Amino acid sequence: MTNKMKFLLASCSTVALAAAASADTVRIGITQNNVGIDSYQTTYEQAFIAAAEANPDVEVIVLDAGGDVARQISQVQDLIQQNVDAIIIWPTDGQALVPAVRNAHREGIPVVVTNSNIAEAGMEFIAAFSGPNNIQQGIYSAEMMCEALGGEGQIVQVTGMPGYTTAIERQKGFDDRLAEMCPGVTQLDIQPGDWNRERAQRTMETFLTRFDRIDGVYSGDDNMGVGALNAALAAGRAEGMVFIGATNFAVGYDAMARGEYWGSVYQSPVDDARAALQTALDVLAGEDVPKLNYFDTPKITQENMDQFDRPVF
Amino acid sequence: MLLTRLKAGGPAIAKQGILVAFVVFMIAFSLMSDRFLSADNIMSVFRQSAIIGVMALGVTIVVIGGNLDLSVGSMLSFATVLVVDLHDKIGPELAIPVMVLATLCLGAINGFLIGILRLNSLIVTLGMLSVIQGLVLIYSGGQNVDIADQRGTWFAMFGRGAVFGIATPIIIFGTLAVVFHVIMTTMPFGRHVHAVGGNPTASVFSGIPRSRVVFMTYLISALCVAVAAIILGSRVMGSQNNVGQGYELQVLAAVILGGTSLLGGSGSILRTVLGVLMLAFIQNGLILMGQPYYTQWLVTWAVIIIAVWLDVAAKRGRLFSPIA
Numbered sequence: 001m002t003n004k005m006k007f008l009l010a011s012c013s014t015v016a017l018a019a020a021a022s023a024d025t026v027r028i029g030i031t032q033n034n035v036g037i038d039s040y041q042t043t044y045e046q047a048f049i050a051a052a053e054a055n056p057d058v059e060v061i062v063l064d065a066g067g068d069v070a071r072q073i074s075q076v077q078d079l080i081q082q083n084v085d086a087i088i089i090w091p092t093d094g095q096a097l098v099p100a101v102r103n104a105h106r107e108g109i110p111v112v113v114t115n116s117n118i119a120e121a122g123m124e125f126i127a128a129f130s131g132p133n134n135i136q137q138g139i140y141s142a143e144m145m146c147e148a149l150g151g152e153g154q155i156v157q158v159t160g161m162p163g164y165t166t167a168i169e170r171q172k173g174f175d176d177r178l179a180e181m182c183p184g185v186t187q188l189d190i191q192p193g194d195w196n197r198e199r200a201q202r203t204m205e206t207f208l209t210r211f212d213r214i215d216g217v218y219s220g221d222d223n224m225g226v227g228a229l230n231a232a233l234a235a236g237r238a239e240g241m242v243f244i245g246a247t248n249f250a251v252g253y254d255a256m257a258r259g260e261y262w263g264s265v266y267q268s269p270v271d272d273a274r275a276a277l278q279t280a281l282d283v284l285a286g287e288d289v290p291k292l293n294y295f296d297t298p299k300i301t302q303e304n305m306d307q308f309d310r311p312v313f
Numbered sequence: 314m315l316l317t318r319l320k321a322g323g324p325a326i327a328k329q330g331i332l333v334a335f336v337v338f339m340i341a342f343s344l345m346s347d348r349f350l351s352a353d354n355i356m357s358v359f360r361q362s363a364i365i366g367v368m369a370l371g372v373t374i375v376v377i378g379g380n381l382d383l384s385v386g387s388m389l390s391f392a393t394v395l396v397v398d399l400h401d402k403i404g405p406e407l408a409i410p411v412m413v414l415a416t417l418c419l420g421a422i423n424g425f426l427i428g429i430l431r432l433n434s435l436i437v438t439l440g441m442l443s444v445i446q447g448l449v450l451i452y453s454g455g456q457n458v459d460i461a462d463q464r465g466t467w468f469a470m471f472g473r474g475a476v477f478g479i480a481t482p483i484i485i486f487g488t489l490a491v492v493f494h495v496i497m498t499t500m501p502f503g504r505h506v507h508a509v510g511g512n513p514t515a516s517v518f519s520g521i522p523r524s525r526v527v528f529m530t531y532l533i534s535a536l537c538v539a540v541a542a543i544i545l546g547s548r549v550m551g552s553q554n555n556v557g558q559g560y561e562l563q564v565l566a567a568v569i570l571g572g573t574s575l576l577g578g579s580g581s582i583l584r585t586v587l588g589v590l591m592l593a594f595i596q597n598g599l600i601l602m603g604q605p606y607y608t609q610w611l612v613t614w615a616v617i618i619i620a621v622w623l624d625v626a627a628k629r630g631r632l633f634s635p636i637a
Contacts, residue, residue, distance in 0.1 A: 035455065037554060042455030162606060192606050196556060198549050202361050206600045209354045210346075223457070227549065234473060251459050251551060313457060 027059045028052075028280050029079035030088040033115070034067035039313025040247070040269045041090075044115075047273035058281070069093045076100040080107050086127075086280045088112045094165065098122035110283045114276035116165055123291065130279040131272060133294040134166050137265045138173020140299050141244050144263040145174075145216055146182035148242040153215030154186045155242075156207045158193040158200045158228055160220035167192075170220050170246055188214070193224040200227030208235045216242035222252025222264050229260055248300050250311045256302050263301035266308055271295050331572055331584055334620060335591050342598035349601055356480060362593035363482035364389075364541045364548075365560065366586065369567045370493050371537030373585040376568055377497070378530040379510035379577025380427055380434035384419070384441035385538050385564055389557030391449045392416045392542030397552045398458040405468040413539045419445060420535020421528070428527030442561065449554050459551035472548030482544045486586075489540065493533075494582040506530060511578025567592050570617050572624050591616070 035045045045062065052060040061084065065072030069092045079087050080103060087104050089111060091097045097118055102125045104111050110127035117129050145155065157174070160167030171190070178185060188211050193200030200219060207214060208231060217232070219225035225245030232238035238260060245252050245264040255261035275295040282289045300308050343350045368385050375382045392412055399408035419441070426437045460466060474481040497503035505526045508516040517523050546552060571588030573580025592613060599609045626632045 036450040037455060039456045189600075189603055191600055195553075197551065197553065198364070198545060198556060201549065203600070205357050205361065206597055209348050209351070209357060209597075210601050210603075223553065226551075230549070249457070251457075 025057050025059050026085045026281070026284050027061065027082075028086045028088060028277070028284075029061040029063065029082065029084040030114075030276075031063040031065055031072050031075040031079070031090070033065060033072075033090040033092050035064040037067065043312050044269040044273045047270040048277060051274050051277050058277070060277075065092050067092055069096045072097065073100045076104060080104055080109060084109065086110045086112060086284055088114050088276050088280055089118075090114045091116060091118055094119040094122070098125070101125045110280070112276060112280045112283060114279075115272055126291075127283045128279050128289045128291055128293055130276045130293040130295065132267050132297050134169035135173035136294070137246050137267070137297055138170040138175075139177040140173075140265050140297075141170070141218055141246055141263075142174045142177035143181060144299055144301060145218055145242065145244045146178065146185060148244070148262050149182070149185055149216055151182055152184040153242075154188050154211070154213060155216035155218060156188050156204075156211070156214055157190040158203055158217065158219040158224050159190060160192070160224070161194045162192050164195075167195075167220050174218055185216070193219065193227065195221060195224065197223050197227035197230075200224035201231045204228040204231035205235070208232065208237060214241060216244065219243070219245045221245060221247040222249035222261075223247075225261065225264070226251045226255055229255060233260070248308070248311050249313060253300075253305065253308075253310050256300070256305055259302060261302075263299060265297050266300040266311075267297045268311070269313070331570065331587050331591070331620060331624075334616070334623075335587055338591060338595065338598070338616075342594065342601070346598065346601040349598055354597065354601070356483070358590070358593045358597045359483045359486075360480045361597070362589050363480075363486040364545050365563050365567060365593070366486045366589040367489055367537050367541040367544065368534075368560065368564045369571075369585050369589050370489055370582060371534035372564050373568050373571070373573050373580055373582055374493065374497065374506060375434075375530045375534050376573050376575060377510045377577060377580040378506045378527055379513060380527065380530065381565075381575075382423065382438050382531065382534050383435070383561045383565070384423060384438040384445060385534060386557040386559060386561035387442045387445040387449065387555075388416060388419055388535065388538045389542055389545065389560055390552070390555055391419065391445050391452075392539050393546045393549075393552040393556055394449050394453050394458055394554060396542055397460055397546045397550075398453065400460050400466070400468055400546070405466060408468075409543060412542065413536070416535050416539040416542070417532060420531045420533075420538075423535070424528035424531035427531065428524045428529075431524075446555065446558075453554055455554060457551060457553055460546075463550045468547050469550070470547070471543045472545065482548070485540060485544060489537070490582055490586050497582055502526070502529070507578055509577075563592065566613070566617050570620050572620070 032045060035041050049062060052058050063075045065075060072092045087109055091113060094117060098121050101111050101118060101122045105125035113126050113129045115131040118126060159171050191203045193203050217228045219228055222245035225243055229238060229243050232241055243261045248264040248266045252261055252264050272295060279289060279293050348354055372382050372385060395415060396408050396412040399411055423438060423441055426432045427434045471481055476484055505521045508521055509523050509526045513523055567588040568585050570591060571585035573585060595613055595616060596609050599612060
């Protein structure tokens with residue numbers, strides 16, 4: 001990367017701290033959940049490293065737990081030993097990480113939790129959380145569904161992996177907001193698609209057999225949403241059916257461009273990574289940082305999609 | 314007297330148990346949902362079961378040979394990511410053979426370690442499950458892969474096409490089932506697999522090339538995974554890195570439900586097909602009835618455990634026995 005590009009990046013993303021951090025460089029360690037397991041986490045890591053490189057006053061130690069809780073706990077211990085200035089954690093398990101976070105807190109090292117939050121018991125030991133608001137995303141999806149259907153209709157829902165916080169929160173936000181805003185829309189059934197496109201396709205095929213009229217489908221992410229769309233297209237019933245997703249994927253973006261997919265929620269791993277680094281730097285700069293820092297995840301629909309880049313995943 | 318009857322007609326019941334259970338389930342579900350036995354639904358379930366089904370055919374042969382294959386799930390991820398990714402890079406006519414060859418190589422590694430080096434198949438394939446998942450992540454860099462031109466490619470015919478109104482996945486699954494059934498019941502190779510799985514030592518003394526037979530069963534299993542990946546990739550027109558995660562257990566469940574003995578030496582391709590269909594119909598039927606997902610988990614595994622119990626009971630002639 002050329003110096004010019006570095007400078008440009010620095011000026012868009014981290015301009016505030018470049019000025020604030022002055023002479024001393026800060027050392028920040030990050031332990032991530034499972035890089036490489038999906039496109040989102042892969043892009044997140046690349047964006048995090050890029051954002052850190054763009055800031056001459058930041059030195060980062062980038063670790064990955066590979067989805068293993070035990071490994072992540074020892075990584076946190078290692079970072080404490082190395083006496084870093086701040087630790088960023090993408091928890092593999094929000095509950096199991098609490099003792100590790102308490103240790104860091106006791107050593108006076110501020111912890112920023114990124115993307116998915118730590119369990120309630122750990123909240124007092126962290127400096128801040130930075131990530132998407134999944135309940136709000138569910139609310140957005142419900143609002144888009146309600147508008148698209150004109151307040152009347154019957155829909156089905158394909159959720160993420162049962163038991164995952166993201167899946168639970170999105171469903172809760174959606175269910176509550178839909179009932180409140182759109183009493184005329186009924187949910188025929190809710191079944192999991194396990195974040196798996198083929199599984200979502202199977203679930204939708206069964207819905208199509210079971211219900212003669214389906215006006216809309218809400219899926220916990222676009223990957224599953226496109227699976228549901230595939231099923232409806234194959235059955236010749238996609239015409240006029242409203243598909244709403246979350247976490248806009250490239251396939252969802254393309255389906256939206258073709259007019260087959262109505263809307264989604266735009267969640268950029270690049271924004272996620274930058275927000276995490278920024279939050280850690282704000283904490284180190286002694287700023288008054290709120291406990292919960294949500295980065296913006298706006299609605300994306302066929303109408304406004306030209307304002308967004310095609311997702312990289 | 315159930316017990317005496319079990320004893321008297323033991324082998325007959327053991328053969329028909331799964332069929333009886335299948336019929337009972339079909340009747341029960343059709344009483345509870347009027348959609349269940351509709352032609353559309355039956356075709357849809359057949360089509361859905363083809364991916365797990367094709368993999369289960371290969372695993373049945375491995376299990377009859379006295380081994381296990383837990384690597385088929387991540388092997389499916391590997392093969393699907395590879396064929397979908399290569400589709401746009403070198404075209405489907407090259408992507409398919411390249412993927413099949415690469416998948417066969419993985420099967421050959423399994424076969425070498427288990428057949429030639431005689432390592433324990435549970436340990437080897439459990440290890441390969443992780444190794445192959447790692448390979449997928451290295452290959453894809455964690456990115457999802459998608460086929461750009463989903464409408465124009467002839468690759469669509471494997472998962473989305475139909476011949477004379479019958480969906481291609483069903484035709485592929487059905488054809489492979491018949492071919493493997495014939496191989497396993499009438500050809501020397503089939504007899505060798507049964508012999509090796511039933512009594513490895515005796516098979517060697519009978520002049521059966523045990524190592525080669527085991528090696529071949531893993532090649533067949535890998536070939537089945539490759540075929541399943543073509544169906545899956547074509548049906549979904551894209552792939553996640555972990556698309557096959559957990560499929561190994563569904564496959565094994567279908568094989569066990571079909572009555573194939575985990576001890577090796579006995580089992581049947583056609584009964585595996587019944588096992589596959591039964592699992593697919595149970596899951597479909599419960600959703601049609603509007604049951605939440607956790608009842609699917611409960612019912613599926615309750616059915617498998619009862620089926621295995623009845624199978625064992627029929628073989629030993631009594632329902633309860635301290636000694637098998």
